Structure formats: structure tokens, C-alpha cells
Amino acid sequence: MIRPEVKTTSGNVHEELPLRMETRGLSVFYGKKAGVREVSLPIYNNRVTALIGPSGCGKTTFLRALNRMHDLTPIARVTGEALLDGQNIYERGVDPVEIRRRVGMVFQKPNPFPTLSVYDNVVSGLKLVGIRHKGLLDEAVERSLTQAALWDEVKDRLRAPSMSLSGGQQQRLCIARALAVQPEVLLMDEPTSALDPISTQSIEDLMSELKKHVTIVIVTHNMQQAARVSDFTGYFLTGELVEFGPTNQIFTNPKDPRTEAYITGRFG
Numbered sequence: 001m002i003r004p005e006v007k008t009t010s011g012n013v014h015e016e017l018p019l020r021m022e023t024r025g026l027s028v029f030y031g032k033k034a035g036v037r038e039v040s041l042p043i044y045n046n047r048v049t050a051l052i053g054p055s056g057c058g059k060t061t062f063l064r065a066l067n068r069m070h071d072l073t074p075i076a077r078v079t080g081e082a083l084l085d086g087q088n089i090y091e092r093g094v095d096p097v098e099i100r101r102r103v104g105m106v107f108q109k110p111n112p113f114p115t116l117s118v119y120d121n122v123v124s125g126l127k128l129v130g131i132r133h134k135g136l137l138d139e140a141v142e143r144s145l146t147q148a149a150l151w152d153e154v155k156d157r158l159r160a161p162s163m164s165l166s167g168g169q170q171q172r173l174c175i176a177r178a179l180a181v182q183p184e185v186l187l188m189d190e191p192t193s194a195l196d197p198i199s200t201q202s203i204e205d206l207m208s209e210l211k212k213h214v215t216i217v218i219v220t221h222n223m224q225q226a227a228r229v230s231d232f233t234g235y236f237l238t239g240e241l242v243e244f245g246p247t248n249q250i251f252t253n254p255k256d257p258r259t260e261a262y263i264t265g266r267f268g
């Protein structure tokens, strides 16, 4: 699907890019209260999209709607559309498990399976779908760990417990585990907020490589991080998408005064 143009504030055509996902009028309700309201947002293929905004503005709620994670929360209800390659993932008959394979997720705190080895963590998703062939699993382990920039550090201890890795390595292991099933999109919910600055940098460096293989959506509290790693940025406030555009434009020339107040630190 081709989105014809992305306009900058000056009205110039910025880029012509294919879409990987897109939401149309997407709302998420917790009971009667809306966590996000009527969000329409393009997610461009092989680009990093950052979602920023103050605490409680709905960033995580929106992110979780992109791979039907809210199905697992009884109180939550989603309305509107989330398209993946043009198909609404909320349409009747769509298998949420398959959606979560195609749209993977990495969480704030590294959460490797603690009782499994490095190797078994990476192949866990593949084994779930019945892949047992050792050659295939070995290949997936090397490919995924390489993509997650962890292979060189762990190739001699693939059978070591995952908990023997450092926090930053554990997070890259979780990224490798998500990549092993070859998702089209990777959702990252504040993936570096529990990490030290060096591990944070290694994950940020990794993202520019990763986006060659996978489309990334990242929620971050850290505006500098959004500016460093993303191509597009959406600013959320009280459950609404205030502004979306090329990251450069959002940070240098925001259209909406509320975005400007936030990025210049005058928020609240």
C-alpha cells in the first residue's frame, strides 16, 4: 500500500513511503474510560516510529493495540481499525496469535524465560509453532542473535542460563527472541528504561540496523532518544494524537503549540 505523501509543516512533500501498518480512528476503552481516542496514524515500512508524550497519555495503550495485546485484558475494548499490510487485524476471523507473530513485542523490563538457556529462549517461539529441526533452529539462533547484536558475546555460551547475562544482554536476547519468528513489525515499549547508558546506547545503535529487516514502533519517555533513533514521531496527550510527522520536523518545527510546549520542556 502506498501512502502518497507526508507533508511537512511548510506543506512540502517530504517522502513517499510504503505503509506497513496504519490505524484509523482507533480507540481503546478500559471499561467506560478511553485510554486512547480516535487515533489515525501511519506506520511506514522499514522506519522507526517513536511515540512520545507525558505519563498516562496512552502511548502503551496504543502500542498494545497494534498486536491485539488488549485481547488478554478483559476490561479493555478496541474500536476503529488497525491495518497490517492493508488488513484490519480486528476483523472477524483474524487469528490474534498469528498477528502477534507478525507484530512482535519487547517490553520495558528484560523478561527472558528465566529457567531456559540463551539458545532455548531464542527458539521458544519457533518451537511453539512446531519447528523442531535442529539445523533450522541453529540457523535461526545465529541469525536472530546476530541481528540483535548479541551473537559475538554469547556464541560460546548458548547453553548458559539466560539469567547469567547482564541486563543489557538480556534485553538484546529478548529482541533476538522476538526476531526469531521473523516478524514484520517490532513494538518496543520503553526498551531501555531499565538499562544503563552503555546498554541503552547499544540498543539504540542496534535499531538503525534492525529497521532494515523490520518496521519498528518505540514508546519512549526520553525525547533525546526519540530524536536519535526515530524517523517519525507521534506526540500523544491525554489519549489523543496531537501531532505526527517526520521526527526532524516535530523537534524543530512542531505545528501544534502543545507539541512545542512538550518538546521545549515547558509542558505543564
Ligand SMILES: Nc1ncnc2c1ncn2[C@@H]1O[C@H](COP(=O)(O)OP(=O)(O)OP(=O)(O)O)[C@@H](O)[C@H]1O
Binding pocket: 030, 034, 035, 036, 053, 054, 055, 056, 057, 058, 059, 060, 061, 062, 073, 075, 221
Ligand atoms: N489495564 C488498565 N485498566 C484500566 N486503565 C488503564 C489500564 N492500562 C492503562 N490504563 C489507563 O489508560 C491511560 C493511558 O495509560 P498508558 O499506560 O497507555 O499511558 P502511557 O502514556 O503509556 O503512560 P506511561 O508513560 O506512564 O507508561 C491512563 O489513564 C491509565 O491509567
